[in-house]
Amino acid sequence: MPDDQPNLTIRPAIPDDVAQITRLDQETTGVAKPDYWRQQFDLAQRPENQQYFLVAEGEGQFLGFIIGKVRAWEFGSPPCGWIFALNVPPKLRLHGAGSALFEAVCARFRQAGVTKVRTMIARDAQLVMSFFRSQGLMAGPFIELEKDLDE
C-alpha cells in the first residue's frame, strides 16, 4: 500500500461522511447530489447488495472516498467488481489516498469472489484515466455506445 500519506487508513463510510462526500463531489462536478450519495450510502449498509462505500482518512482528515459494487451478468459479463465513484480532494492528491482506496475496494471484491474489476471513464478525463491506468487497468472487451434519443 502506498505510504506517502502518514497514518492513512481506509474504513467503511459512516453517516457523517455523506455531507463531506457531497461537498467534494459538488466541488469537482459543480452539481450537488445529496440524495444520490445518501442512497449509495444506504445501499452499502446491506451486505446482500455487495456494495462497498469506503473512505480514506489520515490524522482525522478526510482524504477521499470510493464506491464499488459487484455486478453480475450485465451484457453477458460474469460477476465482476465495478468502481463507479472515486474522488480525492484536489489538494490532497498524489499522496497515495486514491491508490489505497482502489486497493481496499479490490480487496473487498476479492473477498466477494470476483476476479475482475472494471470502471468507465469519460474519454477526455485524462487525469482519472491516467490514475486507473497506473493501477493496471487496460481496455476491456466492451465498448460503450450511446445516441441522442431525439435523433
Place this chain on the structure above:
Amino acid sequence: MKLHIATRHALFAILELASHPERQMSATDIAEKFNISSNHLAKVMRTLGREGMIDASRGVGGGYRFAANPKRLNLLDVISIFEPLQAPDGGEAGDDTAEGRALRKVLSEIEDTIRATLSSITIDTMLKIVRRSDDGKGAERAVAALQSRRWS
C-alpha cells in the same frame, strides 16, 4: 495502428532510460538492446534532447539520461513529436459529401480513442506494463502490444 520507425526508437529509448533514471547510457547501448540502428537512434535522441525529455553529456563516460517526470510524460507526448495523430482537417476529395462527412465522423471516433488511450498512459505506467510482461524483452513487447491493439 503502425508507428513510424523513429517513434518506436524514441519510445524504446525513453523507456530504457526511464527504467534507470540514475544511469547514463549511450545510444549504442540502447540500439544494441533493441537491435535497431544506432545512427537512426542518435538522430532521434537529439530530438528528444531538444524536447527536454532526456539530457545528454559528452565525452568519456557521457551518454543520455532521462530528464522528464515519468508520472507526467505520456505516450502521446512522445509519439506526437514524430508523427501527427490529429484528424485531417478536410480538403480531400469527397469530404463535402454526406458520405465523406459520415466517413470522417467514424474515423474521428477511432482517432479520439487512440489519443485518449495514448494520453492516459504515462511512462511510469508503461514501465509497469513492461515489468508485467517482462521476460527479458519487456519493452519491445509493450510497444508491440501497443501497435497490435485493435482500436475499435
